[in-house]
Amino acid sequence: MIDISESVMQFLLAFLLVGPLLGAAAALLPAPPGLRGRSPDQAVLRHGVTVTGAVLVAAIVLALGFDHDQPSKMQATTDISWIPALDVRIHLGTDGISLPLLVLTALLTFLSALHTYFKPPAGPSPKAFVALLLVLESGTLAAFAVLDLILFFLAFEMVLIPMYFLIARWGGEGRAEAAWKFVLYTLLGSVVMLLGLLLIGIKAGTFDMVALATDNGRSLTVSVQIIAVLAIGIGLAVKTPMWPLHSWLPDAHTAAPTVGSVLLAGVLLKMGTYGFVRILLPAAPDGFRTFAPYLAAFAVVGIIYGSLACLALAKEGAKGDLKRLIAYSSVGHMGFVLLGIATMTPTGVNGALFANIAHGLITGLLFFLVGALKDRTGTVDLDALSRLSSGLRSATSGSAVPGRLPAGAALYGRAPRLGGLLAFAAVASLGLPGLAGFWGEMLALFGAFDPAAGLSRPAFLVFMSIGAFGTLLTAAYLLVVVRRVCMGAPPEQAPALTDVRGHEFAAWTPLVVLTVVTGLWPGALIGLTDPAVQQLLTGGTR
Amino acid sequence: MSSLVQSVDWLAIAPPVVAALVGLAVLVADLFLGEARKPLLGWLAVSGLAAATLMLLPLLDADRSTFCLVGDPGVCSYTADRFTLVIQFLVLGGALLTALLSVTVLKDADKRIPEGEYWFLLLSSVAGAALLPASRDLATLVVALEVASLPAFALVGLRHGDRKSSEAALKFFLSSVTATAVSLLGISFVYAATGTLHLTLVAERVQTVDGQLHTLAQTGVVLTLVGFAFKTAAVPFHFWVPDTYVGAPLSIAAYLSVIGKAVGFTGLILVTVVALPSYAEVWGPALAALAALTMTVGNVGALAQQATRAYSAVRLLAWSSVGQAGYLLVPIAAAAYSGDAEKSIGSTLAYALMYGAVNLGAFAVAALVGRTKTLNRVSDYRGLYASGPLTALLMAFFLLCLAGLPPGIIGLFAKVTVFSAAVDAGLGWLAVVMAVNVVIALVYYLRWTALLFRTPDGEPAVHRVPVPLTGALVLTGVLGIALSGAPQLILRLTGTGLF
Numbered sequence A: 001m002i003d004i005s006e007s008v009m010q011f012l013l014a015f016l017l018v019g020p021l022l023g024a025a026a027a028l029l030p031a032p033p034g035l036r037g038r039s040p041d042q043a044v045l046r047h048g049v050t051v052t053g054a055v056l057v058a059a060i061v062l063a064l065g066f067d068h069d070q071p072s073k074m075q076a077t078t079d080i081s082w083i084p085a086l087d088v089r090i091h092l093g094t095d096g097i098s099l100p101l102l103v104l105t106a107l108l109t110f111l112s113a114l115h116t117y118f119k120p121p122a123g124p125s126p127k128a129f130v131a132l133l134l135v136l137e138s139g140t141l142a143a144f145a146v147l148d149l150i151l152f153f154l155a156f157e158m159v160l161i162p163m164y165f166l167i168a169r170w171g172g173e174g175r176a177e178a179a180w181k182f183v184l185y186t187l188l189g190s191v192v193m194l195l196g197l198l199l200i201g202i203k204a205g206t207f208d209m210v211a212l213a214t215d216n217g218r219s220l221t222v223s224v225q226i227i228a229v230l231a232i233g234i235g236l237a238v239k240t241p242m243w244p245l246h247s248w249l250p251d252a253h254t255a256a257p258t259v260g261s262v263l264l265a266g267v268l269l270k271m272g273t274y275g276f277v278r279i280l281l282p283a284a285p286d287g288f289r290t291f292a293p294y295l296a297a298f299a300v301v302g303i304i305y306g307s308l309a310c311l312a313l314a315k316e317g318a319k320g321d322l323k324r325l326i327a328y329s330s331v332g333h334m335g336f337v338l339l340g341i342a343t344m345t346p347t348g349v350n351g352a353l354f355a356n357i358a359h360g361l362i363t364g365l366l367f368f369l370v371g372a373l374k375d376r377t378g379t380v381d382l383d384a385l386s387r388l389s390s391g392l393r394s395a396t397s398g399s400a401v402p403g404r405l406p407a408g409a410a411l412y413g414r415a416p417r418l419g420g421l422l423a424f425a426a427v428a429s430l431g432l433p434g435l436a437g438f439w440g441e442m443l444a445l446f447g448a449f450d451p452a453a454g455l456s457r458p459a460f461l462v463f464m465s466i467g468a469f470g471t472l473l474t475a476a477y478l479l480v481v482v483r484r485v486c487m488g489a490p491p492e493q494a495p496a497l498t499d500v501r502g503h504e505f506a507a508w509t510p511l512v513v514l515t516v517v518t519g520l521w522p523g524a525l526i527g528l529t530d531p532a533v534q535q536l537l538t539g540g541t542r
Numbered sequence B: 001m002s003s004l005v006q007s008v009d010w011l012a013i014a015p016p017v018v019a020a021l022v023g024l025a026v027l028v029a030d031l032f033l034g035e036a037r038k039p040l041l042g043w044l045a046v047s048g049l050a051a052a053t054l055m056l057l058p059l060l061d062a063d064r065s066t067f068c069l070v071g072d073p074g075v076c077s078y079t080a081d082r083f084t085l086v087i088q089f090l091v092l093g094g095a096l097l098t099a100l101l102s103v104t105v106l107k108d109a110d111k112r113i114p115e116g117e118y119w120f121l122l123l124s125s126v127a128g129a130a131l132l133p134a135s136r137d138l139a140t141l142v143v144a145l146e147v148a149s150l151p152a153f154a155l156v157g158l159r160h161g162d163r164k165s166s167e168a169a170l171k172f173f174l175s176s177v178t179a180t181a182v183s184l185l186g187i188s189f190v191y192a193a194t195g196t197l198h199l200t201l202v203a204e205r206v207q208t209v210d211g212q213l214h215t216l217a218q219t220g221v222v223l224t225l226v227g228f229a230f231k232t233a234a235v236p237f238h239f240w241v242p243d244t245y246v247g248a249p250l251s252i253a254a255y256l257s258v259i260g261k262a263v264g265f266t267g268l269i270l271v272t273v274v275a276l277p278s279y280a281e282v283w284g285p286a287l288a289a290l291a292a293l294t295m296t297v298g299n300v301g302a303l304a305q306q307a308t309r310a311y312s313a314v315r316l317l318a319w320s321s322v323g324q325a326g327y328l329l330v331p332i333a334a335a336a337y338s339g340d341a342e343k344s345i346g347s348t349l350a351y352a353l354m355y356g357a358v359n360l361g362a363f364a365v366a367a368l369v370g371r372t373k374t375l376n377r378v379s380d381y382r383g384l385y386a387s388g389p390l391t392a393l394l395m396a397f398f399l400l401c402l403a404g405l406p407p408g409i410i411g412l413f414a415k416v417t418v419f420s421a422a423v424d425a426g427l428g429w430l431a432v433v434m435a436v437n438v439v440i441a442l443v444y445y446l447r448w449t450a451l452l453f454r455t456p457d458g459e460p461a462v463h464r465v466p467v468p469l470t471g472a473l474v475l476t477g478v479l480g481i482a483l484s485g486a487p488q489l490i491l492r493l494t495g496t497g498l499f
Helices: A006-028 A040-065 A098-118 A126-145 A149-158 A160-170 A175-204 A209-215 A222-239 A248-255 A258-283 A285-314 A322-342 A346-377 A382-397 A416-429 A436-449 A457-486 A502-520 A523-539 B014-032 B039-054 B082-109 B115-134 B138-156 B163-194 B199-208 B211-231 B241-247 B250-275 B277-303 B312-335 B341-372 B389-403 B409-424 B428-452 B467-485 B488-495
Strands: A075-083 A088-094 B064-068 B076-080
Touching: A006 A040, A006 A075, A006 A088, A006 A098, A006 A126, A040 A098, A040 A126, A075 B488, A088 A098, A088 A126, A088 A149, A088 A209, A098 A126, A098 A258, A098 A346, A098 A502, A098 A523, A126 A149, A126 A160, A126 A258, A149 A160, A149 A175, A149 A209, A149 A258, A149 B409, A160 A175, A160 A258, A160 B428, A175 A209, A175 A222, A175 A248, A175 A258, A175 B409, A175 B428, A209 A258, A222 A258, A222 A285, A248 A258, A248 A322, A258 A285, A258 A322, A258 A346, A258 A523, A285 A322, A285 A457, A322 A346, A322 A382, A322 A436, A322 A457, A346 A416, A346 A436, A346 A502, A346 A523, A382 A457, A416 A436, A416 A457, A416 A502, A436 A457, A436 A502, A502 A523, B014 B039, B014 B082, B014 B115, B039 B082, B039 B115, B076 B082, B076 B115, B082 B115, B082 B250, B082 B341, B082 B467, B115 B138, B115 B250, B138 B163, B138 B250, B163 B199, B163 B211, B163 B241, B199 B250, B199 B277, B211 B250, B211 B277, B241 B250, B241 B312, B250 B277, B250 B312, B250 B341, B277 B312, B277 B428, B312 B341, B312 B409, B312 B428, B341 B389, B341 B409, B341 B467, B341 B488, B389 B409, B389 B428, B389 B467, B409 B428, B409 B467, B409 B488, B467 B488
Parallel strands: none
Antiparallel strands: A075 A088, B064 B076
């Protein structure tokens, strides 16, 4: 859009990776005079906002300087030899597939830092929190920006330790166990993935993703491809997460602090699906074709399973935790993403990438909202929430008939803006046309209607219809949630709930706006991804 | 009759010789120094080891050999090639760090450990360990092995009036001597079958062994391997490790965990890859099985350690060193299957250098914590960050290097080379076993790491860090961080000719 010289672009991309790391190191040092702020805590939280803000600005400038006429071309590339012995190169670059993810990551991390600034996490000193957040940001951005298999693995591993500590030290109930589950599952997946990456690298003679994509699996035998896809696929599927490897996710989300949940759902899960698109599809297409039907089957099971789990949680008397519910809904949403990828068609893969971004925006918003709800009411237990107000109601009026009136937390009445935003996020999540959630799932299903040559069409038609049924279930549980949280008659003597505060508006508005914009103008995003996807599927990036 | 007088290349043999001479000097000086000036011995030993390490520098330009056969100058008993230099660097550098730890340990032991003997034994053992990688005949190999081990037995049992220490020494001694006897028997079989002790000649002649002697040669190979497997503490020869480490002075435990291992796997490499490449189908599967068993038993043992048990920190490091020995064996096993044995061996060397640096670093922190908390339990590390932030951060870094996770990037890449050696050789199953082990190991390393940053139980005890320990911590820390930034420094060993 604007003309920026290539060397500046290179610098910007490198800055995205190195900037947060330097920021993390600086966060641990005492603040220099002049930047001390009101207290050391405030100074370090402000430091976090500054650094993530600078990274976001860099990401936006990068996106503006990106040549939108050639989104399939790798841009802002840097290629330096790092470890010749292993043939590992610091090869960075971005194209239409990774650019939106880079911006999304920078945005969500910035909003998280902003949220933390106004609402410091309960727990040990925020100094370490900010440092870990920045390392996490660097790791996720690196995963989307590197074009070398080993560096991708490094980035994949880099997020483990920060996330572990974020959950284990600032989390809620059951955090220690949840953090362990998270780190063990992901690590087991990623070491298996490493074996697959090494297999591809050794057999093809290069770890370079661009070279591998151009080669399009021609220098790998089918059996090598099959083993590699199985190994790498397991690692990525744990991260995504794919049913039945998802069981770490609900616990991690439930226990994580708000910011942790936002980043986990909004960004970390995308590393898995991104790996499928960037590595497996182009580098080992024959192996992927073998597993595509199974992947699609697991994906639709995940869609149905996630929705059913949510329905069960949303039921009255189930003591459903709202955060847990959103986590399960993530399993369902990521099911659509995987289904889209499994079709191996441009339509499906574009849909998957679109759904990726949409899920990041919407689920990020949902977790922020639920976090705010928890701050205000002290609970996210659906039953407790609605009982709180219905109990108050019966105490005051004495005439509530259980079962007749919909028991709800009456958020519309008590904090109308918060309630409205929650309802907005819920309908966006269920895929209302005109909002971001719609296009990705529609395209993924559409791709399944006509899968790539060599894939069984009847099977995919079945998957498509099951997936479509899943959208109905999704709508059902999200509407139940809206009814139980937002609706209901406001009790007369209920303690006042603070409505949306200024800084919350600031943190959530970008997400709301982007959800609407990408929903109304999907071409902006698809125009970016489509040429790159077309090229990846047919062999290579230029 | 040709002359029997050999010309000796003194420069080539300088590193082990300097260590041995300084050892003797310490022994003599001990007689003449008063009680008050005994600490000088320590500094003499440290500078001697530093000098021995520096003696490696002039050898870098070209391979040198000495003690060659008069009739056949291509067959030598002592060779200083790249492989030798790397191991000698590991041994001497590791010994230098151990010596720095020892200065503090001896000072804190308050005369319960006799200083002169301690330093003499340590330096003798180092001289043997430095000789071992250079030896190219079986006799020198065994002599070097014994020179390295015998002083170690004494060092383990050196604490006066400590029953656990003596028991550990006896356990270590008995099992080690049995293993040596077995490997001597093996070597004699190989000698009987081939008629030579020189490794390169063995490699040639063993291929054309008389059919009748075939079984003998094969038995010899297996028995020889058993002896060296013991030194690396490979399962099932590992049982002496935890008790020995706990019973020995902490610095000696650190020494055994790095230099003891280096001795073992160097011997294994020389016997397998150099002397018996044609028997790859015998030792390949054996080593692969040994590697898988070793890492699994070691890691499960480490996992089972209870944090509140006495000496659990040292025990955990001992078990984890067994697990790490398993990783070290993987590329040696892979060398049997891959076309490029030197590349695989390079992975072992790179891994060993990484392991040496960070493991000694972890022991240095353990020595520091052990000064105030004599029981050295893992739970004593709780809240270390509050009392010594830098120490805690370094410890976290070392542990994560051992686990192979960022920010311990060098640990990660060292594991990657080992994995890639296994995958390259087609040992997929071994790679998968190792992958599972990496996850098991993560549990106890990360559990320990997390403990460092918890809020301390009581008032944080302030550790005053003595100068030698600071030196050891700084050295290992800088090494680990520099390698994390430029892994090529050690990983290039996988890409160049070693022998």
